[in-house]
Amino acid sequence: MGNVAIALGALRSGIDFASGYAGTPSTEILETLIKIAPDRVYIEWSANEKAALETAAGAALAGGFALVTMKQVGLNVASDPLMSLNYIGIKGALVVVAADDPGPSSSQTEQDTRIYGKFANIAVFDPSTPEEAYQMISDAFAFSHRFARPVIFRPATRLCHGYGVMERSDDLRKSEPEGFTKDGGKWVIFPRLAYQNHIKLEAEQEELSEIFSEYWGNILIKEGTPKRGIACGGICYPYIQEALRDIKEPCALLKVSTFPFPKKLAVEFLNGLEEVLTVEELDPYIEEELALLAGGVRIRGKMSGDLPKAGEYLPGMVKEAVCKFLGLPFERANAPKPPPQLPVRPPVLCAGCPHRASFYAVKSAVRQLLRKGTFKKAVFSGDIGCYTLGNTEPLDIVDTCLCMGAGITMAQGLNRIEKEALNFAFIGDSTFFHTGITGIINAVYNSSNIVVAILDNSTTAMTGGQPHPGIGRTARGGCSPKIDIVELLKVLGVNYVKSVSAFDIPAAQNAVKEAATYSGVRAVIFVGRCVAIEKDRRGVIRQVDTDICTGCKLCVIRLGCPALTMKDGHASIDGGLCFPCSLCASVCPSEAIKEVNYEN
Amino acid sequence: MTTSILLAGVGGQGVVVAGDVLAKALLYSGFDVKKSEIHGMAQRGGSVFSHVRFGEKVYSPVIPTGSADFIVSFENMEFLRYLEYTNNKTVLILNTARILPPSVNMGEEKYPEEAVEEYKGYFASFEELNADSVAESLGSRKAAGTVLLSVLSKYLPVKQEAWEAAIRSAFSEKIAELNLKCLKSMGKYYEDNQSL
Known part of the structure; x- marks a missing residue:
């Protein structure tokens, strides 16, 4: 896997320190290190990406080689230290891996991390294959060390989760961090220093562009005197290689894997060409750089x-664009006409997921409050995690979702304008520690009127179950003090704090109704462990008594549990999928869902 | 020559694990192998796929549209989502076990029975079986993916030893035994490596 290759390459570079916050498609990099090198490298899951980058910056200032991993939107959280760190520089080496997600398959945006490099004047490495990533991550550390600046390493989803065959080499750099040296004002960012360093940084960009024109990862293939050329980067390179395999038409090829843009190499590529097609995912970075150097050469791509x-971008569309560009016929395969609209399979909360129970409890309790006229309206702000799926039918209880931690703060703003509404903010435990706490402080300080529903499933579920500050366990499996969410909220001055079991529906409903009678900042913590970390949950698989079931479908319609279906006019539980939580039994008005009698 | 295999199914059916086993078996048989899949939010009950490609030299980990040589559908209707990857020579291996999409479950939409029947006939060759039942009879329905690999094994230049090594590297000892039984369930491995 590409992420494993990155981890192995970083290890070969002799890293002393690795930190990060889980996020698809970057998560497996740190997970691989935790698995294979927990004793050789200090590894932490940080509370958030900003903390991850800042701790790594400290490690690098002490002369360590530090790796930081996150997904592309995580870099937004870490952008404050990133921008400044490049001005003061580092001592050992620091590589920030920010994984992009074109598509996106599992992200809020389609932002292009290469542009962060341009924005911050930081060098960017953009590998095309897992094999390249393995080599390039070592180069990224070497450049970082040589220039004493952070370096960005940007793989994208298809590389992170793509698999290839590669050979490992064991030329491990031996790590000998020198320790921090006091150096007058060198490590203290001041406006005057920033100005001087900016001049240096701009000069360095030119130097890097020159060096990168000779870099092995930037490839120019030009035989004879072709009139046309293709420029590409990232995963598009293997797509182009495959497309050109069957094409005899003369065509120059430029692959760019590093930024600042290798201008000298690009000029060599452009010389003698009439037309260029640029193929790159996300922003037209290579395309714009080529356009600046093009002279009379016509640059085509996104902008054209x-x-x-x-x-x-997928290989089929890339091949089609290449054929069109070279004036060759493109034969679409003899695929059948598309089938009629198929029933979609949206991702759903797992059978037995505590979030489903929490959402159901809040929804049913709020429905009663609205019916009684206590409130005219309830608005539910959501956050980032598995529980964003509460937005889908039939739960339909997530009205807003913006970015990590934004639910609690957005609920405050919503309530400032619409004071008569009951404003809920759902947030998971890991997200709460990530950026939720600041929102609570803001709410208490400004006497906001919100109910915070913390869905505590004891893990970072969405990304595969990483520990966090509320669990009592570190990345490498060591013990740590467990930060108690209930106590923390009380200390912060939250008016009403109640912790309930997510599956105790009556208690959960009562807590929601009670919280609603208070004013100010209120919090209900729904505790129920994620099914993925609780594989041996004890409970009773239930069955539907078809003599009693009236076929009202309430259980199916209200819960959307994958283990519940309608069969021959009655509800039916798939014993293979059911993960005993008994939520369906508490919803059934006829008490038709019963414990299975194992005795016979 | 690159051979492309598309595995399609529903989150939780073991599509990704089957892709791992397949890729390893091919790797152990001396091929260059590339594999690609989607992780993250797309899991949990959603449609899941894995692309496995092998040959002397493979560039892209993603199958270009119209060029899948095999499509293995872990669920009765899932292959319908990937028709754009097929051509008139594609072989379909179909598990007839069904998992109802939520909208069908709630009675809002119908399971596409007719489309499944109609499009099955389009494939140059197709084999169908209830892999869930076969796996269940051997020990657990969870190993249905390996039953499907067993069907696929008839078409691939992969020897028994490579398959077994791939299975053993993917599962714990106890689960590997069940999967080895499933692997042998549907036919014989391709023994004559030369003709492919």
Whole structure:
């Protein structure tokens, strides 16, 4: 896997320190290190990406080689230290891996991390294959060390989760961090220093562009005197290689894997060409750089409308664009007409997921409050995690979702304008520690009127179950003090704090109704462990008594549990999928869902 | 020559694990192998796929549209989502076990029975079986993916030892035994490596 290759490459570079916050498609990099090198490298899951980058910056200032991993939107959280750190520089080495997600398959945006490099004047490495990533991550550390600046390493989804065959080499750099040296004002960012360093940084960009023109990862293939050329980067390179395999038409090829843009190499590529097609996912970075150098050469790509500006690029569409560009016929395979609209399979909360119970409890309790006229309206702000799926039918209880931690703060703003509404903010335990606490402080300080529903499933579920500050366990499996969410909320001055079991529906409903009678900042913590970390949950698989079941479908319609279906006019529980939580039994008005009698 | 295999199914059916086993078996048989899949939010009950490609030299981990040589559908209707990857020579291996999509479950939409029947006939060759039942009879329905690999094994230049090594590297000892039984369930491995 590409992420494993990155981890192995980083290890070969002799890293002393690795930190990060889980996020698809970057998560497996740190997980691989935790698995294979927990004793050789200090590894932590940080509370958030900003903390991850800042701790790594400290490690690098002490002369360590530090790796930081996150997904692309995580870099937004870490962008404050990133921008400044490049001005003061580092001592050992620091590589920030920010994984992009064209498509996106599992993200809020389609942002292009290469542009962060341009924005911050930081060098960017953009590998095309897992094999390249393995080599390039070592180069990224070497450049970082040589220039004493952080370096960005940007893989994208298809590389992170793509698999290839590669050979490992064991030329491990031996790590000998020198320790921090006091150096007058060198490590203290001041406006005057920032100005001087900016001049240096700009000069360095030119130097790097020159060096990168000779870099092995930037490839120019030009035989004879072709009139046309294709420029590409990232995963598009293997797509182009495959497309050109069957094409005899003369064509120059430029692959760019590093930024600042290797201008000298690009000029060599452009010389003698009449027309260029640029193929790159996300922003037209290579395309714009080529356009600046093009002279009379026509540069085509996203800006000319030849290729889409948004979405993932796939090999079929790349081949079609290449054929069109070279004036060759493109034969679409003899695929059948598309089938009629198929029933979609949206991702759903797992059978037995505590979030489903919490959502059901809140929804049913709020429905009663609205019916009684206590409130005219209830608005539910959601956050990032598995529980964003509460937005889908039939739960339909997530009205807003913006970015990590935004639910609690957005609920405050919503209530400032619409004071008569009952404003809920759902947030998971890991997200609460990530950026939720600041929102609570803001709410208490400004006497906001919100109910915070913390869905505590004891893990970072969405990304595969990483520990966090509320669990009592560190990345490498060591013990740590467990930060108690209930106590924390009380200390912060939250008016009403109640912790309930997510599956105790009556107690959960009562807590919601009670919280609603208070004013100010209120919090209900729904505790129920994620089914993925609780594989041996004890409970009773239930069955539907078809003599009693009236076929009202309430259980199916209200809960959307994958283990519940309608069969021959009655509800039916799939014993293979059921993960005993008994939520369906508490919803059934006829008490038709009963414990299975194992005795016979 | 690159051979492309598309595995399609529903989150939780073991599509990704089957892709791992397949890729390893091919790797152990001396091929260059590339594999690609989607992780994260797309899991949990959603449609899941894995692309496995092998040959002397493979560039892209993603199958270009119209060029899948095999499509293995872990669920009765899932292959319908990937028709754009097929051509008139694609072989379909179909598990007839069904998992109802939520909208069908709630009675809002119908399971596409007719489309499944109609499009099955389009494939140059197709084999169908209830892999869930076969796996269940051997020990657990969870190993249905390996039953499907067993059907696929008839078409691939992969020897028994490579398959077994791939299975053993993917599962714990106890689960590997069940999967080895499933692997042998549907036919014989391709023994004559030369003709492919």
